[in-house]
């Protein structure tokens with residue numbers, strides 16, 4: 391029995407690791423069967439995509455690419471786009487490379503008579519650009535000049551783009567993006583974990599080879615436990631966020647029995663696992679600083695959208711295959727518009743802020759408290775109010791509450807250095823208006839983060855300090871993940887069906903477009919010399935996918 395489940399686990403892991411490696415032959419065959427919808431079928435999307443420059447030309451990856459392709463055909467426009475790219479590179483550069491990039495930009499774009507002079511500028515921006523020096527470069531360039539170039543692109547070039555064949559191509563992709571999504575769109579691999587309403591398993595998009603994690607929510611269980619509103623909120627938050635440090639939602643669809651959230655696959659394990667299961671308890675300091683910098687940036691992104699995370703703890707921070715981390719599980723998150731507070735008790739015991747426990751009105755401040763607890767735990771291998779003897783001494787809920795409200799953390803562990811202690815103490819201020827991140831201040835400015843260049847971190851150009859091993863599956867054995875029991879006696883009515891439809895919106899623009907680009911399908915389907923395979927309809931029928939529209 392035991393051997394059998396070990397074998398099942400091995401088989402499941404092997405298939406999963408192999409899928410991540412990619413099966414080129416099958417994929418190539420499948421891709422040959424695909425085609426973009428015909429332009430004639432894209433009339434209605436022309437109106438539905440709207441006219442928002444930022445969304446169409448900056449945020450949506452395919453939109454951004456096609457707009458850039460359009461700009462490259464007109465020298466004046468191409469120079470403007472190139473300038474923005476170079477300025478972006480300068481913003482991310484460091485040391486001597488940064489100085490060099492600055493001089494290059496001045497010589498290339500700011501000198502009248504040079505081939506790449508920014509001739510699109512007028513008025514004050516033009517004068518400032520011509521007079522810029524290395525000294526006032528940052529203020530002038532990232533201020534007035536950058537804004538003026540962007541304003542220029544938003545005007546005539548954007549209008550012309552919307553009438554060009556490049557935009558027609560964009561509409562074909564937008565139409566393709568709307569294809570109905572069912573379970574047949576994916577291959578399913580091993581179970582990765584268990585959630586409150588169903589399991590999370592690894593899936594792969596048949597047409598692109600992209601791997602994702604699929605969180606399944608059992609419809610009957612949702613109804614029985616009245617979890618519908620929470621599930622819809624989680625879906626809406628995940629759909630709204632756009633940060634490299636929060637899991638992205640790529641698809642939301644339904645099967646007969648489940649609602650499914652298809653998200654970034656995080657196959658490097660969660661931080662709780664890394665604290666307790668690898669080597670000595672606790673994580674090395676350079677890793678803790680790196681992860682906390684990513685968590686802080688992710689959290690600031692949520693707070694900027696008035697979303698309070700409410701469940702910050704190492705278990706909810708997942709690593710990807712490169713060792714970069716993202717916040718996951720927005721199931722307890724809540725949106726609180728400016729000025730609004732809540733007293734609702736939510737979170738996980740040891741990580742809850744005093745104001746949550748005492749049901750005092752709170753907002754985003756509670757997340758900084760929980761981050762303080764989490765940093766402490768990453769260093770020490772135990773949480774500050776539970777203490778090192780948690781196993782020997784059982785701390786009940788009331789005692790934990792008492793300690794969080796009254797006690798100061800003690801730093802006995804040898805790994806606490808003065809700066810680490812300081813940032814933890816500042817996050818663990820019981821008075822909210824004294825807490826780091828809550829005084830109109832920016833936690834990223836704390837000296838503990840001095841080794842981190844946050845712009846480079848967000849751009850993903852700082853190599854992670856630790857790389858998960860590619861041949862290790864950082865998840866429980868499949869046999870150790872308990873199965874769900876059947877839910878009996880639940881029937882669905884019209885209201886339930888309406889909710890299922892509201893949830894199942896298919897592909898989510900930004901992650902889906904990124905998938906098309908990253909997996910090469912974007913280039914493949916745009917290739918004018920491409921020949922589709924004649925067997926495409928056969929393959930289509932076999933898989934049941936909606937490949938050709």
Ligand SMILES: Nc1ncnc2c1ncn2[C@@H]1O[C@H](COP(=O)(O)OP(=O)(O)OP(=O)(O)O)[C@@H](O)[C@H]1O
Nearest residue numbers: 582583584585586587590603653654655656719721
């Ligand atoms: N994006 C992901 N990539 C890989 N594994 C994941 C991902 N999301 C979740 N998991 C795994 O599935 C488990 C359950 O997911 P999650 O915590 O989001 O579900 P939940 O229903 O909110 O659970 P809970 O009731 O514990 O809050 C996680 O502990 C993790 O092991």
